[in-house]
Amino acid sequence: MVNSLMQSGFNSFFATAIDLVAKIMLIIVPLLVAMAYLTYAERKVLAASQHRRGPNVVGPFGLLQPLADGLKLLMKETIVPSGANRFLFLIAPMVTFILALVAWAVIPFDQGMVLSNLNVGILYIFAISSLGVYGIIVAGWASNSRYSFLGALRSAAQMVSYEVSIGLVLITVLLCAGSMNLSAIVEAQRKIWYIVPLFPMFVIFFISGLAETNRSPFDLPEGESELVGGYFTEYSAMSFALFYLGEYMNMILVAAMTAVLFLGGWLSPLESLEFIPGPIWLFAKMALVLFLFLWVRATVPRYRYDQLMRLGWKVFLPFTLFYLVLVAGVLVGMGWLPV
Amino acid sequence: MILATIAFYFFAAICVASAVLVVTLRNPVHSVLFLILAFFNAAGLFVLLGAEFIAMTLVVVYVGAVAVLFLFVVMMLNIDKVGMKEGFQKYLPIGGIVCAILLAELILAGFGIRAAAGEAAGAASGAVVPPASTLTNTEQLGMVLYTDYFILFQSAGMILLVAMIGAITLTLRHHPRVKRQNVGDQVARDSKSTVRLVKVKSGEGVKP
Numbered sequence: 228m229v230n231s232l233m234q235s236g237f238n239s240f241f242a243t244a245i246d247l248v249a250k251i252m253l254i255i256v257p258l259l260v261a262m263a264y265l266t267y268a269e270r271k272v273l274a275a276s277q278h279r280r281g282p283n284v285v286g287p288f289g290l291l292q293p294l295a296d297g298l299k300l301l302m303k304e305t306i307v308p309s310g311a312n313r314f315l316f317l318i319a320p321m322v323t324f325i326l327a328l329v330a331w332a333v334i335p336f337d338q339g340m341v342l343s344n345l346n347v348g349i350l351y352i353f354a355i356s357s358l359g360v361y362g363i364i365v366a367g368w369a370s371n372s373r374y375s376f377l378g379a380l381r382s383a384a385q386m387v388s389y390e391v392s393i394g395l396v397l398i399t400v401l402l403c404a405g406s407m408n409l410s411a412i413v414e415a416q417r418k419i420w421y422i423v424p425l426f427p428m429f430v431i432f433f434i435s436g437l438a439e440t441n442r443s444p445f446d447l448p449e450g451e452s453e454l455v456g457g458y459f460t461e462y463s464a465m466s467f468a469l470f471y472l473g474e475y476m477n478m479i480l481v482a483a484m485t486a487v488l489f490l491g492g493w494l495s496p497l498e499s500l501e502f503i504p505g506p507i508w509l510f511a512k513m514a515l516v517l518f519l520f521l522w523v524r525a526t527v528p529r530y531r532y533d534q535l536m537r538l539g540w541k542v543f544l545p546f547t548l549f550y551l552v553l554v555a556g557v558l559v560g561m562g563w564l565p566v
Numbered sequence: 567m568i569l570a571t572i573a574f575y576f577f578a579a580i581c582v583a584s585a586v587l588v589v590t591l592r593n594p595v596h597s598v599l600f601l602i603l604a605f606f607n608a609a610g611l612f613v614l615l616g617a618e619f620i621a622m623t624l625v626v627v628y629v630g631a632v633a634v635l636f637l638f639v640v641m642m643l644n645i646d647k648v649g650m651k652e653g654f655q656k657y658l659p660i661g662g663i664v665c666a667i668l669l670a671e672l673i674l675a676g677f678g679i680r681a682a683a684g685e686a687a688g689a690a691s692g693a694v695v696p697p698a699s700t701l702t703n704t705e706q707l708g709m710v711l712y713t714d715y716f717i718l719f720q721s722a723g724m725i726l727l728v729a730m731i732g733a734i735t736l737t738l739r740h741h742p743r744v745k746r747q748n749v750g751d752q753v754a755r756d757s758k759s760t761v762r763l764v765k766v767k768s769g770e771g772v773k774p
Contacts, residue, residue, distance in 0.1 A: 315599075345618070346618060346702050346704070347618050347619055347622050347702075347704065350619070350622035350623070350626065351622055353622075353626055354622050354625040354626045354629075354630060357625070357626055357629070357630025357631070358625070358629060358630060360630075360634055361602070361634075361637075364634070364637055364638075364641075365599070368595060368641050376641075380638070380641075380642075383634055383637075383638060384638075387631060387634055387635075390630070390631075394626075407704060533747070534747075537747075537749075
């Protein structure tokens, strides 16, 4: 009897394991495809805003270009610079890439459609995104190169600075929702999406997201005119690709966060449109935010470093702090505080 | 249950091992990286206890902010690797005594909590985990922190504020020759006060 009990226990254990792996694959594979085509979209949007055509040779409309790029990077040789710390040099891009993937565990795609319905989902994402800086700083140090190191230091300072205002924005949102569970936050937006009452916070979250993912106009860590390639100057082939992919994955993650926190996640904007399934709404909102990312890159010039720090510490931090207190005051005063 | 025990020993073993490596490794950067690993495993232990809020805050605050600054400083300063290890023999007894006292205190505290929990639960269970309730542990923590320990919480904040002001006053220097950007002045400038149109006669130039 004990034997059969153990047998069934093992079977159920394997069943859950296979179930989990299947779910993880279901998230990761579309994510990788989305990320590949985000690079394509970026090149097309930039081209369109500069009156060019963008990639149009490989495949119809150049649609196979990302695959060609990926293949090219796979075939190239990984070069480890002399004097570099070999282990850390190779593990840094992996850390960046894995952290970018791990955060997706708590993003809800529809009601109940989430890999891990964590009670502290919002904190989990905040924690994971605050770890992203390690991939960069370790890469810069392990490369044993001035350019890489300077790029890494800049990036670390930048990410730590903007995390503060992101944290305060998150606190404001969870104050309104009364929960740190991302599904509950989406459900709390049934009456009104948080972009309406918290519009300034939405703007600050978006700009901080640009800074957090090292996108232009805050792409100083990789400012090519002064630092060659920033922290990944010394990287080549797949290790370079992992950094690149991690960056795009983080962009998609910030887009998903914006959609979940401010744009009502999987909720449809009109009652009459509810026949369209939730995930499609979420993807549409993410695509909109991602387009904003690309649009900003095509139009806004790069910030100067001291201006970047000033914006983070002297503008965003006081403003978010003020708005947080204001929102808390309004919620208490009007008796809207969620129980 | 077995899985939880295995996970506990896994996290605990890695935590202790990386803590040992933090103090024994020669390269300070490697030490900091192992410190981060130790923080991570401590967070894992908190998750096993069911204190996911504390686990996440540990990662956000210690790994995401404090350790980044450590790494920053250690990387920027070119620390003499040999000189750092020189005093190791000399400080070993003192460090050992401090360690022993801390360990004894921890064990005492552990027994104290166990006894208190045993009394509360009618000696049925010696678990440290608070009784399950409908509230999430974030809410429970908030209830305790902002009601019972309100004054202590506020004074901890004040102490941090004082520390911050102290650090700023120690490091802030005004260099008279450094030109700073004053955004207010720049924005307040307009064409009337800065530009003037002059009819220049040929051969005479512009007089100020």
